[in-house]
Structures are given as C-alpha cells and as structure tokens.
Amino acid sequence: MSNDTDEVFVGVDVGASRTKVAILDAAANLIGYDVRKSGTDFAGTADLCMEASLDMAAVSRNKIQYCVSTGYGRKNVAFSRETKTEISCHARGCYHYFPMAMTIIDIGGQDNKVIKLDDQGRRINFKMNRKCAAGTGAFLEEMSARLDIPLEEMDALARQSTEMVELGSYCTVFSGTEVLEKIRQGKKVPDIVKGLFFSVIKRVLEMDSLTDRVAMTGGVVEHNPYLVDMVREITSRDILVPEHPQLTGAVGAALFAREAAAAEMIRDE
Amino acid sequence: MTEEKKVTRKKIEATEVCKKIMADHFYEMDEAVRTRSKKIAWCTSVGPAELLRGMGFLVYFPENHGAMLGATRMATDLIPYANALGYSPDICSYLTCDIGSYLQKKTPLKMAYNIESVPRPDVLVYNTNQCRDVQDWFAWYSRELNVPLVGVHTHRDIGDIGPTQIKDIAVQIEDLVPQLEQVSGGKFDMDRFKEAVGYSRRTSELWRACLETAAAVPSPWTFFDATIHMGPAVVARGTREGMEYYELLLPELEQRIRDGVAAVEGERHRLYWEGMPIWGKLRPLSEQFYSLKACVVASTYCNSWIFDQLDPAKPFESMAVAYTELFIVRDEPFKEKYIADCLEKFKFDGIVFHDAKTCPNNSNNRYGMPERIAKNLGIPVLTINGDLCDLRCYSEEQAKTNIEAFIEQLEET
Numbered sequence: 001m002s003n004d005t006d007e008v009f010v011g012v013d014v015g016a017s018r019t020k021v022a023i024l025d026a027a028a029n030l031i032g033y034d035v036r037k038s039g040t041d042f043a044g045t046a047d048l049c050m051e052a053s054l055d056m057a058a059v060s061r062n063k064i065q066y067c068v069s070t071g072y073g074r075k076n077v078a079f080s081r082e083t084k085t086e087i088s089c090h091a092r093g094c095y096h097y098f099p100m101a102m103t104i105i106d107i108g109g110q111d112n113k114v115i116k117l118d119d120q121g122r123r124i125n126f127k128m129n130r131k132c133a134a135g136t137g138a139f140l141e142e143m144s145a146r147l148d149i150p151l152e153e154m155d156a157l158a159r160q161s162t163e164m165v166e167l168g169s170y171c172t173v174f175s176g177t178e179v180l181e182k183i184r185q186g187k188k189v190p191d192i193v194k195g196l197f198f199s200v201i202k203r204v205l206e207m208d209s210l211t212d213r214v215a216m217t218g219g220v221v222e223h224n225p226y227l228v229d230m231v232r233e234i235t236s237r238d239i240l241v242p243e244h245p246q247l248t249g250a251v252g253a254a255l256f257a258r259e260a261a262a263a264e265m266i267r268d269e
Numbered sequence: 270m271t272e273e274k275k276v277t278r279k280k281i282e283a284t285e286v287c288k289k290i291m292a293d294h295f296y297e298m299d300e301a302v303r304t305r306s307k308k309i310a311w312c313t314s315v316g317p318a319e320l321l322r323g324m325g326f327l328v329y330f331p332e333n334h335g336a337m338l339g340a341t342r343m344a345t346d347l348i349p350y351a352n353a354l355g356y357s358p359d360i361c362s363y364l365t366c367d368i369g370s371y372l373q374k375k376t377p378l379k380m381a382y383n384i385e386s387v388p389r390p391d392v393l394v395y396n397t398n399q400c401r402d403v404q405d406w407f408a409w410y411s412r413e414l415n416v417p418l419v420g421v422h423t424h425r426d427i428g429d430i431g432p433t434q435i436k437d438i439a440v441q442i443e444d445l446v447p448q449l450e451q452v453s454g455g456k457f458d459m460d461r462f463k464e465a466v467g468y469s470r471r472t473s474e475l476w477r478a479c480l481e482t483a484a485a486v487p488s489p490w491t492f493f494d495a496t497i498h499m500g501p502a503v504v505a506r507g508t509r510e511g512m513e514y515y516e517l518l519l520p521e522l523e524q525r526i527r528d529g530v531a532a533v534e535g536e537r538h539r540l541y542w543e544g545m546p547i548w549g550k551l552r553p554l555s556e557q558f559y560s561l562k563a564c565v566v567a568s569t570y571c572n573s574w575i576f577d578q579l580d581p582a583k584p585f586e587s588m589a590v591a592y593t594e595l596f597i598v599r600d601e602p603f604k605e606k607y608i609a610d611c612l613e614k615f616k617f618d619g620i621v622f623h624d625a626k627t628c629p630n631n632s633n634n635r636y637g638m639p640e641r642i643a644k645n646l647g648i649p650v651l652t653i654n655g656d657l658c659d660l661r662c663y664s665e666e667q668a669k670t671n672i673e674a675f676i677e678q679l680e681e682t
Contacts, residue, residue, distance in 0.1 A: 072666060087674035088681075111667070123678045125643070128671055130654045 007065040008032075008057060009261060011253025012050065012080060013089065014042050014073030017109025017137055018219055021049040022250035023057045024258060028096070032057025033247055035219075042073035050079070066261035068253040072110075084256055086249045087113055087126050093252030094215050095121035097242040101212040105204055105231075106248070107220035109137040114208040127207050132170070135203020137220045139172050143196050146176050147189065154193055155224040161194035175199065197227050201234060215240040222246035278559070279530055281494060283518045290501045290514055295378055298327050298388040308391040308453050311410070313403040314503060315573070315592055316396040317421065317442050319469050319584070322507040323462025324446075324453050329388050331406065332399075333504055334378075335363030338370055339548025339658035341377040348659055356409075361402035362627040362658035368409060392452040394445065395420035398598050400630040419448045423593060428600045430593055438589035463581040465507035466588065470579040475515030476502045477575045482522040483566040484615050487531035489522045492542045492565035493555035494532065502574045533564040538679050541611060542568040544623030545631045545657040550665065557669060561676045567615040569596055569608075570631070597630055604633060605642060612646055618679050621672070622652040626662035649682075651675040 006025055013020040015038060023032035034052035039045050046069070054061060069080035070089040077083075086106075090113060094104045101119040106112065110133050116124040133139060144151045165187045169175045175196075182192050200220070214237050216228055222245045232239050242248055301307040310326035312318050314333070321328045338344040344362060347369030352358050354372075356365050370376055371387075378384040393407040393416055404420060411418035421441045424434050446457050476499070482489050490498075498518060505511030540558070542565045547554065558565055573596055580587035596607055608620070620642065622634040629635065639650040653671050656662035 072670075085670050085674040085677055087670070088677045122681050125649065126674060126678070127652075128667060130667075 006059065006063060007261075008059050008063050009254045009258040010050070010053075010064050010067040011089065011250040011255070011257060012046050012067065012069040012071075012074075012077050013086065013247075013250040013253060014038055014046055014069065014071040014077060015086070015109050015219075015249070016072045016111070017141075018246070019045045019049050019071075019073070020247050020250040021046070021053040022247050022254045023053050023059070024251070024254040025057075026258075028255065028258060030244070030247070030251060032059070033244065033250065035246060038073060042076035043078055046073070046077045047079075066257040066264070068257040068260065070249050070253045082256070082260060084253060087115060087128070088123070089249040089252030089256065090217055091115050091117055091121070091123050091126075091252065092255050093248040093250070094217055094242065096251065096255055097248075098213065098215055098240050102240070103208070103210045103212060103214050105214065105216045107136065107200065107204060107216070107218040107227075109141075109219060112136055112204050112207065114204070116208070116211060125208075129203070129207065134170050134172055134175075135200045137218075139175070139200060140196060140220065140224070142172050142176065143179065146179060147192070149189070149193070152223065154196075155226045157190045158194040158197050158224070158226050160190040161188075163188075163191050164198060165191045165195040167195045167199045170203075194230075197224065197230055200227065201231055205235070210235060210237065213238075213240060215242070217242060217245045217248035219246040278532065278534075279525075281490065281498070281518070281521065283498070283514070283521050286514060286517055287498055287500055290505055290510055292382055293510075294504045295382050295384055298329055299382075299384045301327050302388045309388045310449075310452075311390040311393045311407065313395045313399055313407070315398050315595060316394050317445065317588060317592075319465040319507040319579070319588060320442060320445060320462060321394060321449070322465035323459075324449050324457055325455055325461070326392070326449075326453065327388070328504075328507075329390070330504055331367050331387075332363050332403075333500075334370070334376070334387055335367050335658060336546075336548050337377040337381070338366045339363075340551065341380065342549040342660065343370070343375060343377060344549065344658035345660045347373055347375065358627070358659070358661075360627060361400065361406070362656055364402050364406040365627075366658050367406065371410075371413075390414065390416050392416060392449065393418045394449075396423060396592060397421070397425075398423035398592055398595055400597075400628075417448070417452060419445055421445070421592075423598055425598055426600045427593070427598055428603055430590075434593060435586060435589045438593055439585040442588055443585050459584075463584050466579050466584045467581040468509055468512045469507045469576060470581065472502055472506060472512045472515060473575050473577040473579065475512065475519055477577060479515055479519050479522055480567070480571055480575070481614070482519075482526060483564075485526045486539075486616070487529070487533065487536035488539070488564045488566045489525035489530055489532055491532045491555065491558070492546075492568045492571060493551050493558075495568070495571040496546050496551060499571055499574055506574075531564075533559050533562060535562050536564045537562040538564070538619070538676060539615065539617040540565045541608065541615065541617045541620045542570065542623065543608070543620055543633055544570070545625045545628050546570060547623065547625075547655045547663060548657055549660050550655070550663065550668075553665070554668075554672075557672060561673065563676050563679075565621070566617055567611050569633075572611075573597065601636060601638060605638060605645070608642060609646055612648070617648070619649045619651065619675060621675070622650060624652050624654050626654070626656045627659055628657055631657075649675070649678055
C-alpha cells in the first residue's frame with residue numbers, strides 16, 4: 001500500500017453514465033478509486049471522485065505526478081494534463097491485466113466497443129455501436145424503470161430464470177413494448193430479465209467477430225456478472241474479466257499517465 | 270485540460286474566383302428565367318450536361334442545391350416535409366431536402382445570392398448512373414411543374430465495360446436530341462456540342478491534376494478544400510469559365526508544393542475519405558482532422574468528377590464511356606482495385622468510410638469492403654455513421670471519438 005511520500009498516476013474516465021477515477025502507484029498497483037454518477041457537472045463530479053480516490057489511496061493531491069482523462073467528458077477535467085479516447089484507454093487497461101492478443105468487449109452506459117489487440121497490445125481494429133444505444137447500459141436502465149425493478153437486482157433475477165423469453169426488436173422503445181406484451185402473456189419476470197440480458201449480448205456479438213481470447217469490461221459487466229456467464233455459454237469461450245471491469249478505462253488512462261510521466265522525466269534529464 | 274486548437278490556415282487565393290463562378294452561375298439562370306431569354310434544363314450531377322450546353326440550355330444541378338441545403342444545415346428541417354408526402358426518411362436526403370425546400374419556399378440561394386428560388390425548369394434530364402433516386406426526384410418535379418422528363422438508364426454493378434453497354438448508353442444519349450429539340454425550339458448544333466465536350470475534357474484533366482497535387486508530402490490541400498473547389502467542375506462543366514478556373518487553381522496548388530505550404534500544419538497522418546461528405550459538418554470535421562495533424566488527402570467523392578475519357582471527336586460514345594466508367598457504377602472488385610491504386614498514388618495511412626444513412630450507392634462499407642481492404646492493403650479502416658444532409662442520422666460526439674481513437678491507433682503503429 002502506498003503512503004504519503006509516493007508519487008501517483010491518475011486516470012479519470014468521465015463516462016456518459018458514470019465517472020471513474022483510478023490511482024496507480026509507481027509500480028502500477030491500483031491503490032485508490034471511486035465511481036459515481038457523472039450527472040451534469042462533469043468537472044465537479046471528476047473532482048469529487050478524485051478526492052475520494054485520494055482518500056482511499058491515502059495520498060495528498062500534490063503527489064499526483066500526471067493525470068490523463070478519458071470518456072465523453074474527457075475535455076472537461078480541469079486537472080488533466082492530457083486526454084485519450086476511451087477506446088485507447090480500455091485497450092491499455094485490459095492489456096495491463098491480460099497481456100495477450102484478444103478481443104475486448106466493453107459494455108458501457110451509452111456505448112459498446114469491440115476492440116482487437118495483437119499480442120503486443122497494439123490496436124488492430126475497433127468498432128463502436130452505431131448511434132443507437134440498443135444493447136448498452138442505457139437499455140438496461142430503461143428496462144429496469146419499465147419493469148420497476150432496481151437496477152442492482154437485475155443480475156440476481158436473471159439467474160433465477162428457468163425459461164428465457166427472447167426479445168426481437170433492435171429498438172429500446174419497441175423492446176419496452178415487447179416486454180409489456182410478455183408481461184400481459186403471463187411470462188415470469190426473471191425470464192424476461194434474462195431475455196433483456198440476451199438482447200444486450202446479441203447487440204454486442206453482432207458488432208464484430210471474436211478472435212483470440214475474449215475479455216469483457218465496463219460497468220454493465222461489473223454489476224451484472226451473470227451476463228458474462230451467459231456469453232461464456234453462448235460462445236463456448238472462456239471469458240476474461242479484470243478485477244474491476246468498470247475501472248478498466250480509468251486504469252488505462254492512469255497507465256498512460258504513468259508512461260507520459262516517465263517520458264517527461266527522460267526529456268527533462 | 271486539453272482544448273481543441275483554434276485553426277488558422279493559409280487561404281487558397283483562387284477561392285474568390287470560385288465564389289464568383291458559383292454566384293454567376295445562379296445569377297445567369299435567375300436572369301434567364303425572369304427575361305425568358307434562355308431555356309433551363311435540370312440535370313443530375315453526372316447527367317449529359319455537355320449535350321444540354323450544346324443545345325443552348327442553361328444547366329441547373331439539383332444535387333448541388335442539395336449539397337447547399339446540407340452545408341447550410343437547412344436540410345434537416347426541410348426533409349420532414351418530403352417525408353410527410355410519402356418519401357421515406359431512408360431514401361436520398363438530397364431528394365427529400367430539395368423537395369422540402371420547394372414545398373417550404375426556402376432556399377440557401379436567398380441567403381447567398383438574394384435569389385428567391387431555384388430556376389424553374391423547362392426540361393428535366395437524369396442519368397441513373399448515380400442512383401434510381403435521381404429519377405424519382407425529377408419525376409416528382411415533372412408531375413408538380415408539368416415539365417417533360419427524359420433520361421438515361423445506366424447499367425449498374427459493372428465489372429468490365431463492354432461495347433454493348435457503351436453502345437446502349439451512347440444511343441440513349443443521342444435519342445435525347447429530338448426530345449430536347451422540342452423543348453429548346455432550336456436545332457441541335459454538333460459543333461457547339463463538341464466544344465462543350467472539349468471544355469469538359471480539359472476541365473477534367475485539370476481537376477485531376479489539382480487532386481493529384483495532394484500526393485505531395487505535405488499535401489497542399491485537403492479533401493475538405495476540394496469539396497468546395499469542385500463547385501465549378503460540377504456546375505460549370507462544359508464551359509470555358511469552368512475550365513479556366515482550374516487553369517487558375519492548379520498553378521496555385523503547385524506553387525504551394527514548391528513553397529512547402531502544408532494544408533495541415535505538421536502533417537503526421539494521411540487519410541482517404543470514402544463516401545459522401547457530411548455537408549453540414551465539413552468545418553468541424555476539417556478542424557478536428559487539422560488538430561489531430563491528419564490530412565484527408567484523397568477521396569472517391571472528389572475523384573468522381575474526373576471525366577477525362579471525353580473526346581470531342583466522338584462526343585456521344587465518349588460521354589457514354591465517361592459516364593459509365595464511374596466508380597459508383599462499378600462492381601466491388603473494381604472499387605477495391607480503384608482504392609488500392611489510390612493508395613499507391615497518395616500514400617495514405619488509413620481509410621475513413623462514411624456510411625451515409627440515406628445514400629446506399631455511395632456507402633461502400635455495407636458489404637464487407639472495409640474489412641477486405643484492411644486485410645488486402647494492410648491499412649486500418651474506420652467507419653463512421655452519418656449522412657450527406659440529414660443530421661438526425663449523425664451523432665457528432667460518437668463520430669469525433671471514433672476519429673480521435675482512429676488517429677490514436679495510427680500513432681501506435
């Protein structure tokens with residue numbers, strides 16, 4: 001664990017739904033982090049997240065050697081020295097945990113990404129969902145509201161399913177109508193929830209082929225680990241998941257910060 | 270905090286002349302409509318403009334008006350009026366915004382040139398080499414304005430073009446003559462026609478040379494510049510004025526190369542743009558690429574106004590060749606080879622495919638081409654979703670993030 005004399009490297013991921021901060025020590029250990037709703041004040045939320053993360057890491061703000069921000073609100077982070085896209089940061093973060101050629105599936109609040117890396121961690125290709133948010137966290141949030149089920153209970157409910165209800169529509173709004181129809185037909189709520197998870201998986205798997213090993217990241221994966229089990233079953237593949245999948249982008253940003261600080265030091269010498 | 274850089278670029282001096290040619294094009298037609306001094310033919314972008322010029326018509330290009338509606342961001346508000354008539358939001362947004370413009374009596378010509386409306390046509394002439402939508406578009410005006418509609422039907426998805434196809438198209442063009450004579454009230458003048466073909470040929474040679482200056486490193490101009498400077502090649506095709514514009518522009522671009530003037534300061538990456546421009550977002554896209562030190566050096570779109578097969582000695586046949594050998598008319602293997610040849614010439618590092626929601630014919634990402642090209646040419650590709658005019662189909666933040674991530678990917682390699 002770090003102490004107040006150590007220098008740290010910070011990654012801030014201001015996502016459309018949640019803001020995440022990750023603090024790494026000199027050896028790239030994750031020593032502090034925080035997650036909260038991005039809200040409408042991106043800069044303020046990033047600041048609060050940073051304070052909480054520093055508290056957890058037990059370091060003061062002046063120990064921050066370098067900060068890189070990412071995510072939709074990356075340009076709103078006043079204390080960031082540099083910005084990187086979330087695609088680069090998820091790739092960097094994931095490769096840190098799993099240094100191998102892989103396909104990364106990131107399911108975020110408003111967008112999904114499929115990123116392919118070679119065995120050196122270089123990006124070969126990436127795809128984001130088209131402008132429609134079907135199959136993202138926003139879809140599950142909308143459906144939890146429709147079904148009047150707290151978001152955090154969805155995972156446990158899906159696990160109780162005995163006969164999954166399949167939903168056909170691309171569109172979140174039409175899926176909502178379909179769900180209402182299933183309720184009217186007397187389908188069980190756990191079976192519908194599992195169907196919603198399956199719908200998310202279908203949207204992601206149709207974005208690109210899966211090559212090499214497969215890793216999954218993002219807030220939706222962190223809070224709904226059953227979704228990963230379902231992907232394992234559907235694809236007959238072992239799926240890698242980092243310890244804190246929701247923090248992957250922030251960790252990647254912090255790793256870029258660590259590299260930038262090292263490069264800066266070399267330049268200064 | 271990282272701010273996007275404010276963009277200051279060295280202006281292309283010929284721009285003022287370009288603007289004047291565009292203005293004169295519209296003033297001349299406005300005057301002709303008011304004084305009834307000349308007949309007006311509406312023509313699709315790669316329709317038989319030379320023939321129309323040779324027969325004394327002033328030629329108006331509705332696709333150019335569609336691009337103006339897109340660039341002024343008027344299109345998105347006007348499209349729904351055409352949708353309400355039964356024209357789907359999924360079909361050509363040039364068509365829907367132009368019909369919406371007519372219905373609402375709103376045109377960018379008013380703002381740009383104080384002209385109240387587009388010139389009323391005496392005849393509508395299409396070539397389906399662009400798509401079937403142009404025919405439907407002109408057919409609507411034909412019914413609405415009770416104006417004759419004539420056209421050429423081009424073969425599509427062609428690999429090797431044979432004499433059968435060329436003969437067919439040449440005959441179709443020649444068959445337009447008596448129909449057009451009825452409208453013009455005059456006799457067809459072969460010499461005048463050949464002269465127009467000659468101007469088009471020379472304009473094309475010069476336009477090609479202008480585009481190929483972007484093979485220089487650094488490039489003296491970008492795709493975004495070329496979308497503006499192609500204006501005279503579109504609207505003044507087959508005229509001396511059009512040709513003379515590129516006699517002016519080409520030496521300036523060549524001088525920029527000699528002077529080492531870079532369109533993108535510190536050019537680090539060179540890209541190819543495949544597909545339609547996103548007219549309403551040209552400036553922010555241009556500025557984003559500039560801030561990322563990425564120069565879009567070549568495009569299928571701007572190359573599509575090179576018709577150097579035209580030959581005044583064989584005007585009908587050479588028009589048939591020029592207007593059938595177009596990229597848009599060809600099959601996938603031809604298109605892939607074409608892009609490979611462009612890579613050889615322009616030495617770009619990656620390709621941006623624009624999937625234009627309402628323009629399937631100009632969106633070449635939909636049948637696996639980006640993946641095949643990435644594999645065969647060994648360069649990265651990116652597809653962004655948008656549209657030529659309908660900004661409801663464009664998520665700016667998504668596109669910007671995709672482009673930035675693509676440049677980061679190029680930085681890594």
